[in-house]
Amino acid sequence: MYSKVLSGTVHGVDGCHINVEADVSNGLPVFDMVGYLGAEVREAKERVRTALRNSGFSLPARHITVNLSPANLHKEGSTFDLAIAVAILSAMEMIPPNAVEEYVILGELSLNGEVRPVNGVLPMLSYAQKQGVKKAIVPASNALEGAVLSGIEVYGAMNLSEVVRHLSNEKDMEKPWEPVRINVGQLFTAGADTEADFSEVTGQTFAKRGLEIAAAGFHNLLMVGPPGAGKSMLAQCIPSILPALTLDESIEITKIYSVKGLLKEQQALITSRPFRSPHHTLSSAALSGGGGIPVPGEMSLAHNGVLFLDELPEFKREALEVMRQPLEDKRLTLSRVHASYTFPADFMLVAAMNPCPCGYYPDRRRCHCSESMIRRYLTKVSQPLLDRIDLCVEITSVPVEQLRQRAREETSEQIQKRVAMAHERQRKRYIKEGILFNSQLSVSQLERYCSLSSEEGAFLLDAVKQYQFSARAYHRILRVARTIADLAGEQRILKEHLCEAIAYHNANLKYWNVE
Amino acid sequence: MDRQEELLYWLWLCNMEGVGHRTIDMLLGQYKHPRQLYQAKESELSCWLKGRKLTQFLKSRDMDRIKRLMERLAKQNVRFLHRQHEDYPNSLRHLEDAPFGIYVRGALPPKGARSIAIVGARQADEYGCSVASYFARELSNKGICVISGLAHGVDSAAHKGAIEASGYTLGILGCGINICYPKENASLFRAVEKQGGILSEYGLNVPPKAGLFPLRNRLIAAMADGILVTQARERSGSLITVDQGLEQGKDIFSVPGRIGDALSEGCNSLIQSGAKLVTGVWDILEEWGWEKKIEQKILNHSDITLVNIEKMVYSVLGFEAKYIDIIIEETGLSVAQLLPVLIELEQRKLIRQPRPNYYCVCV
Numbered sequence: 001m002y003s004k005v006l007s008g009t010v011h012g013v014d015g016c017h018i019n020v021e022a023d024v025s026n027g028l029p030v031f032d033m034v035g036y037l038g039a040e041v042r043e044a045k046e047r048v049r050t051a052l053r054n055s056g057f058s059l060p061a062r063h064i065t066v067n068l069s070p071a072n073l074h075k076e077g078s079t080f081d082l083a084i085a086v087a088i089l090s091a092m093e094m095i096p097p098n099a100v101e102e103y104v105i106l107g108e109l110s111l112n113g114e115v116r117p118v119n120g121v122l123p124m125l126s127y128a129q130k131q132g133v134k135k136a137i138v139p140a141s142n143a144l145e146g147a148v149l150s151g152i153e154v155y156g157a158m159n160l161s162e163v164v165r166h167l168s169n170e171k172d173m174e175k176p177w178e179p180v181r182i183n184v185g186q187l188f189t190a191g192a193d194t195e196a197d198f199s200e201v202t203g204q205t206f207a208k209r210g211l212e213i214a215a216a217g218f219h220n221l222l223m224v225g226p227p228g229a230g231k232s233m234l235a236q237c238i239p240s241i242l243p244a245l246t247l248d249e250s251i252e253i254t255k256i257y258s259v260k261g262l263l264k265e266q267q268a269l270i271t272s273r274p275f276r277s278p279h280h281t282l283s284s285a286a287l288s289g290g291g292g293i294p295v296p297g298e299m300s301l302a303h304n305g306v307l308f309l310d311e312l313p314e315f316k317r318e319a320l321e322v323m324r325q326p327l328e329d330k331r332l333t334l335s336r337v338h339a340s341y342t343f344p345a346d347f348m349l350v351a352a353m354n355p356c357p358c359g360y361y362p363d364r365r366r367c368h369c370s371e372s373m374i375r376r377y378l379t380k381v382s383q384p385l386l387d388r389i390d391l392c393v394e395i396t397s398v399p400v401e402q403l404r405q406r407a408r409e410e411t412s413e414q415i416q417k418r419v420a421m422a423h424e425r426q427r428k429r430y431i432k433e434g435i436l437f438n439s440q441l442s443v444s445q446l447e448r449y450c451s452l453s454s455e456e457g458a459f460l461l462d463a464v465k466q467y468q469f470s471a472r473a474y475h476r477i478l479r480v481a482r483t484i485a486d487l488a489g490e491q492r493i494l495k496e497h498l499c500e501a502i503a504y505h506n507a508n509l510k511y512w513n514v515e
Numbered sequence: 516m517d518r519q520e521e522l523l524y525w526l527w528l529c530n531m532e533g534v535g536h537r538t539i540d541m542l543l544g545q546y547k548h549p550r551q552l553y554q555a556k557e558s559e560l561s562c563w564l565k566g567r568k569l570t571q572f573l574k575s576r577d578m579d580r581i582k583r584l585m586e587r588l589a590k591q592n593v594r595f596l597h598r599q600h601e602d603y604p605n606s607l608r609h610l611e612d613a614p615f616g617i618y619v620r621g622a623l624p625p626k627g628a629r630s631i632a633i634v635g636a637r638q639a640d641e642y643g644c645s646v647a648s649y650f651a652r653e654l655s656n657k658g659i660c661v662i663s664g665l666a667h668g669v670d671s672a673a674h675k676g677a678i679e680a681s682g683y684t685l686g687i688l689g690c691g692i693n694i695c696y697p698k699e700n701a702s703l704f705r706a707v708e709k710q711g712g713i714l715s716e717y718g719l720n721v722p723p724k725a726g727l728f729p730l731r732n733r734l735i736a737a738m739a740d741g742i743l744v745t746q747a748r749e750r751s752g753s754l755i756t757v758d759q760g761l762e763q764g765k766d767i768f769s770v771p772g773r774i775g776d777a778l779s780e781g782c783n784s785l786i787q788s789g790a791k792l793v794t795g796v797w798d799i800l801e802e803w804g805w806e807k808k809i810e811q812k813i814l815n816h817s818d819i820t821l822v823n824i825e826k827m828v829y830s831v832l833g834f835e836a837k838y839i840d841i842i843i844e845e846t847g848l849s850v851a852q853l854l855p856v857l858i859e860l861e862q863r864k865l866i867r868q869p870r871p872n873y874y875c876v877c878v
Binding site for chain 1: 636638639640667697698699776777778836838839840841843844849850851852854855857858862870871872873
């Protein structure tokens with residue numbers, strides 16, 4: 001008898017379907033598996049055989065052939081175990097053959113027949129949903145991931161016998177099998193659980209304002225300052241003011257975390273924007289993603305969130321240069337011999353660095369670094385990378401006495417409200433463009449949405465001449481000015497917004513006064 | 516003996532490896548003129564020179580090498596002046612250990628003009644640099660030559676100030692005449708050469724070495740009539756220049772700093788030990804016989820018409836560059852209110868940004 005069961009795998013961060021076919025026929029008692037299989041898929045044979053036996057099904061002494069198609073696609077991972085077991089049982093007519101037709105089945109088997117969790121359930125189910133599949137059986141601990149999708153019923157399986165009982169339509173009166181449900185709205189009301197708050201940071205008015213602008217328009221930001229001035233502390237506060245995630249954004253992020261296996265057990269969705277702060281020893285592959293079959297790296301894990309690089313010049317040069325393309329294209333393509341993989345990487349880059357090796361420049365009372373030492377240190381960060389940074393703020397150290405006697409500072413909640421308003425304005429304005437933030441505006445869109453009156457235009461041109469800005473810098477200033485205008489609730493970009501945008505646009509080494 | 520030939524002998528004298536200044540001075544005492552020294556017999560010389568020194572001396576007597584050297588100097592627009600040359604600066608002749616020859620690019624200071632050496636810390640802050648360029652500019656306007664060492668910090672600021680005022684400025688090097696040290700100052704080197712001159716007692720390709728700079732400082736002191744220190748630490752190379760200047764009887768001026776300010780400790784202790792405290796150019800000009808006409812302040816706030824908010828912002832700024840956060844705190848304005856004012860003031864050239872988002876007043 002022949003049977004077919006639908007299963008899936010991931011390609012990059014997208015799911016795709018794999019058909020598991022099984023045939024039981026007369027002949028020598030052999031269990032054959034074919035279909036361009038990786039080592040862990042070939043090992044499935046032993047797992048499935050033992051799991052079936054330990055669940056009370058014995059394999060008949062007949063010729064069993066299992067094929068995973070399409071046969072030209074290299075298959076890896078342990079996602080197919082459950083589907084293989086079900087396909088064999090179906091071919092043996094222990095499950096009615098038409099019962100499995102409308103399901104997609106995912107899951108790894110352990111030797112005693114338990115169903116174990118796998119990575120990438122959400123992308124696979126999301127693909128199945130788009131293909132019109134109505135029902136899915138997934139490992140119980142991954143079931144919540146799939147439950148956020150509408151139009152597909154997701155069943156969480158604890159063990160193989162449970163799955164067989166369900167597919168054979170045997171009713172278990174004590175514990176009926178119900179699809180997992182989840183209230184998506186409720187997930188988002190929980191809010192971000194960040195501990196750091198802007199009210200804990202004393203002074204630093206200019207830097208805080210810079211972070212507010214960066215968060216509102218999703219602009220990249222560089223902080224420069226002496227050690228202990230509060231760069232990392234300010235960075236930790238960023239999640240507390242970021243605009244809330246939309247469901248689509250949230251699903252995009254969850255897919256990536258699902259593929260990488262970083263979702264916590266029983267976690268349905270990632271509901272707050274990611275904040276990734278990798279250590280500076282990280283390799284370029286860890287940043288971009290890599291491996292024979294590439295898995296997402298830090299840049300993708302920070303998708304729709306913040307990638308914080310502390311001590312920027314300490315990062316390996318090649319690791320930093322890897323960021324250039326994703327910073328422009330908002331995604332990353334890795335090519336391998338057999339295929340190329342595209343990962344989303346639309347993150348907000350926040351970097352922090354000292355201005356010189358000792359960290360105290362330009363305070364010459366403390367900094368004894370020579371001009372050439374400072375220059376060498378600053379040029380560790382390449383100009384092309386700096387060009388991609390919209391805002392640059394300097395953090396100065398606040399005297400300890402001042403920390404004790406400061407008036408109340410604004411809380412993150414107050415700032416977040418303004419950010420959320422600015423975000424809402426951008427969302428409405430760009431509803432037809434398919435973008436969410438000012439930082440994503442292309443040059444042609446800039447002309448449409450950031451037009452200046454003749455007076456403001458002349459002012460900006462003067463500034464361009466005075467400070468010798470490049471064309472790229474000009475566009476970055478316009479984008480930042482647009483965000484500042486949004487924060488102020490203005491329809492048009494005014495001169496004061498341009499002034500502010502110019503002051504924050506200084507990530508230019510030439511401008512560091514080190515000739 | 517024609518002038519060209521004489522020049523060659525002197526050039527040989529200055530390019531003798533392994534034979535020191537003192538030995539040459541002693542030999543010159545014996546032989547009067549470098550040509551006679553050049554032609555001296557080995558047997559005669561052995562009374563004065565022994566062993567390695569003698570072989571080095573004999574080896575250096577290679578006229579072809581000297582001629583080639585002369586051509587290379589000419590190619591690089593370097594003039595060589597020896598002690599008996601009529602263009603050799605008189606102020607150097609009085610020096611006890613005056614160089615036998617000097618190398619010059621550009622022009623030497625005009626004869627009879629007064630000159631001031633402006634020196635100070637390489638790692639000066641905005642205050643030290645602003646003041647240096649202010650004095651350089653104002654003194655240049657009065658026709659006074661500005662001399663300094665073409666180093667980072669105060670030196671650079673002084674040269675730039677003089678260039679801004681189109682005055683004569685002389686840079687004295689502690690390395691070979693064709694070596695640009697520090698490299699970052701390459702454009703300043705060109706500007707100084709064009710509008711003044713560069714002088715060194717070291718020939719082509721002599722690398723900068725720590726030991727050469729104190730020797731360079733004695734030339735700075737000798738070439739100037741007065742020495743102005745704008746910012747110096749307790750133990751600073753600028754104080755060597757001052758010591759040399761005191762020995763040579765020059766006027767010493769010093770710009771005061773705040774007490775407890777490490778960058779100005781040297782200046783303050785100079786004032787304690789008798790240097791003249793200066794707060795403006797007239798304090799120097801007065802010393803040199805200029806008649807003081809009007810009371811002139813460095814910063815004249817009352818002359819500038821500003822609207823209220825601009826006045827408030829301008830009034831919290833000084834010589835020292837202030838970071839924007841401090842300005843926000845002192846004025847109580849928000850970032851959005853403050854920036855248009857700062858940019859307006861900057862465009863009117865009343866204030867400037869020495870570094871991004873640091874502001875100080877223009878003087």
